[in-house]
Amino acid sequence: MEKLIITAAICGAEVTKEHNPAVPYTLEEMVREAKSAYDAGAAVIHVHVRTDDGKPTQDRARFAEILPAIQAACPDAILIPSTGGAVGMTPEERLQPTELNPEMATLDCGTCNFGDDIFVNDMPTMRAFGKRMIENNIKPEYECFEIGHLDTVVNMAKKGLVPGDPMQFNFVLGVSGCTPATPENLAFLVNKIPAGSTWTVTGVGRGAWPMVATGIIMGGHVRVGFEDNIYLERGVKAKSNGELVEKVKAFAKLLGRQIASPAEAREILGLKAR
Numbered sequence: 001m002e003k004l005i006i007t008a009a010i011c012g013a014e015v016t017k018e019h020n021p022a023v024p025y026t027l028e029e030m031v032r033e034a035k036s037a038y039d040a041g042a043a044v045i046h047v048h049v050r051t052d053d054g055k056p057t058q059d060r061a062r063f064a065e066i067l068p069a070i071q072a073a074c075p076d077a078i079l080i081p082s083t084g085g086a087v088g089m090t091p092e093e094r095l096q097p098t099e100l101n102p103e104m105a106t107l108d109c110g111t112c113n114f115g116d117d118i119f120v121n122d123m124p125t126m127r128a129f130g131k132r133m134i135e136n137n138i139k140p141e142y143e144c145f146e147i148g149h150l151d152t153v154v155n156m157a158k159k160g161l162v163p164g165d166p167m168q169f170n171f172v173l174g175v176s177g178c179t180p181a182t183p184e185n186l187a188f189l190v191n192k193i194p195a196g197s198t199w200t201v202t203g204v205g206r207g208a209w210p211m212v213a214t215g216i217i218m219g220g221h222v223r224v225g226f227e228d229n230i231y232l233e234r235g236v237k238a239k240s241n242g243e244l245v246e247k248v249k250a251f252a253k254l255l256g257r258q259i260a261s262p263a264e265a266r267e268i269l270g271l272k273a274r
């Protein structure tokens with residue numbers, strides 16, 4: 001089986017220090033958490049940014065400060081800044097990190113419920129994000145929270161409205177109000193992706209560890225991190241993102257998957273060597 005790419009989503013936009021004191025806000029905390037995940041074996045870091053007091057922001061200047069600092073501490077890691085940001089942000093606000101020409105960025109593939117909120121990704125928004133990523137030569141990671149999201153973005157790729165071959169999907173399962181994190185839902189989605197695509201699974205909340213095991217067994221790639229889950233096990237909060245990545249490594253060892261280095265992850269994802 002192909003080597004396993006581990007992504008660490010180190011802070012997200014919703015989780016706070018009240019949930020887990022190790023959630024990073026400041027530049028120093030972001031670097032600490034990214035490095036803990038990288039040192040544990042994460043090849044990819046998914047990056048949201050916050051102000052020092054924890055407020056989610058998509059400010060270009062904040063990304064311009066934090067992305068290079070993480071890269072310096074994790075030299076060959078693949079950084080995937082978020083264009084999802086937080087619920088309620090405008091598309092223009094969310095697009096700011098793409099102005100920095102990262103090698104990858106997320107592209108959210110449709111509107112959905114998000115707990116009590118609505119995460120808006122209508123067609124004009126998706127077309128604008130696809131256009132920007134084509135122009136700036138950014139490989140998207142297609143975030144799919146629902147079955148229709150996958151169909152929508154595959155059709156957009158066929159029309160040349162978003163970057164195409166090879167497509168990288170992240171199936172985010174278990175968000176409150178969206179597709180539940182079950183092996184059968186994941187299998188349904190994986191069976192629908194275009195040939196030659198790659199995929200990652202993210203299980204949110206209590207779906208996190210079952211989806212890690214399922215993703216490893218199915219031959220896909222996996223994401224963990226405080227954005228999705230703050231617990232190492234029931235009632236035990238992780239002290240760092242690195243601890244979560246260490247647990248993925250333990251699963252992989254038991255199940256016979258080797259871990260991809262950043263260079264190997266670049267090859268699997270069809271990115272240029274750095």
Ligand code: KMH
Pocket residue numbers: 012013014082083084085086087106107108114119143
């Ligand atoms: N914070 C969520 C509303 C992404 O990074 O592209 C959206 C999100 C997806 O986290």
Ligand code: ZN
Pocket residue numbers: 009012046048082084227
């Ligand atoms: Zn995110």
